[in-house]
Amino acid sequence: MNTIKLLVMDVDGTLTDGKIYMGNDHECFKAFDIKDGYGIHEILPRYNIIPVIITGRTSKIVENRAKELGIKELHQGKHEKLATMLQVIKKYNCTLSEVAYIGDDVLDLPCMNVCGNRGCPCDAVPEVQQICDYICKARGGEGAVREYIEWLVKN
Secondary structure: OOOOOEEEEOOOOOOOOOOOEEOOOOOEEOOOOHHHHHHHHHHHHHOOOEEEEEOOOOOHHHHHHHHHHOOOEEEOOOOOHHHHHHHHHHHOOOOHHHEEEEOOOHHHHHHHOOOOEEEEOOOOOHHHHOOOOEEOOOOOOOOHHHHHHHHHHHO
8 A cells, every 4th residue: 555645534424424413593513523633633643644624514513622632634624525625635735545534434435446445344335345455343423434444553
């Protein structure tokens, strides 16, 4: 496998369980797994891998979590994820083969189809699972990102 320089991550269904909890006043809540946070904040820097989030939704919760984890490449409200990913790749002077991507649904496929390495939670849709290099044992929002990170750095 080529050296990985960027890890691109989806949010809903990957870093979270895909559920959105809505309060009476339309406030939204999401749960993030602490194990994923450790993988992003502690393991990726040891291998000089830059974490990138590209998500179709926009949320202050995601912004806060990204800031907490030191993720500088946060791109929200991006339904054409591939165009955004290509801009990030250019910014860091990377090649597609140096990019790993973890996602769970069909919106992730355009990016996943061109990356050097692909992973997904075990509850990803079948179309995503079919193209992955690694299918996590963990579900989205339950440590799948950490599991994929550990697999990436060992392989």
